[in-house]
Amino acid sequence: MLLGDVAHLRTGDKGETSQISVIAYDPADFALIARTVTTKRVAAHLAHLPIRTATRYELPALGALNFVLEGALAGGVTRSLALDAHGKTLGAQLLDLPLEDAA
Structure with a gap:
C-alpha cells in the first residue's frame, strides 16, 4: 500500500522551504499515517533534495500531518535550475511512499 492509497495532499512553497500536508481520506487511517509517515522516512524518500531540516506537525482533528x-x-x-521542483511535484513523489515497510 502506498501513501497515495489512503491520503491526498496540499502543498506550498516559500523561498527554499516546501510544505507538504498529508491528509487522510478516511479519519480512521490517520493513526496509520501518523505512525508510518515520519520525518526520517520523508527525508529518506526525498533524499535527492538538499533538505536541511524536516519538521512534522500533527493535526489529528483534521486527520493531517504537515x-x-x-x-x-x-x-x-x-532561483532553482531544476525543472518544476515545486511543492506539488514533491508532494506527488511523497504519495509513492510505501506504508508497509514501516508498519
Whole structure:
C-alpha cells in the first residue's frame, strides 16, 4: 500500500522551504499515517533534495500531518535550475511512499 492509497495532499512553497500536508481520506487511517509517515522516512524518500531540516506537525482533528522541509527547493523556486521542483511535484513523489515497510 502506498501513501497515495489512503491520503491526498496540499502543498506550498516559500523561498527554499516546501510544505507538504498529508491528509487522510478516511479519519480512521490517520493513526496509520501518523505512525508510518515520519520525518526520517520523508527525508529518506526525498533524499535527492538538499533538505536541511524536516519538521512534522500533527493535526489529528483534521486527520493531517504537515511537513516543513527547509532547504528542499535549493535556494528557492525562482532561483532553482531544476525543472518544476515545486511543492506539488514533491508532494506527488511523497504519495509513492510505501506504508508497509514501516508498519
